[in-house]
Amino acid sequence: MKKPILSIDEPEPKKTRRADRPPAEGFAMIVDGHFKSEFETLDAAEASGRKLKSTYPMLKIEIYNAATTVRTLLS
Numbered sequence: 001m002k003k004p005i006l007s008i009d010e011p012e013p014k015k016t017r018r019a020d021r022p023p024a025e026g027f028a029m030i031v032d033g034h035f036k037s038e039f040e041t042l043d044a045a046e047a048s049g050r051k052l053k054s055t056y057p058m059l060k061i062e063i064y065n066a067a068t069t070v071r072t073l074l075s
Contacts, residue, residue, distance in 0.1 A: 028063070045063045049063060
């Protein structure tokens with residue numbers, strides 16, 4: 001049986017991230033205890049969290065800092 005030859009133009013398959021594990025670097029937004037989005041800066045994570053909180057005020061939104069492994073509640 002012949003194996004298919006990979007073409008140079010084909011992109012490599014992406015790594016699948018697990019949603020139940022915290023990121024190794026940067027910042028993440030946690031919504032009701034679940035990791036949702038990753039950001040490179042704290043300002044970007046807070047801005048996204050505040051926008052979501054203004055639309056849905058009942059959500060519990062936290063910002064996770066991967067360097068210090070600390071969660072901060074967004075009020």
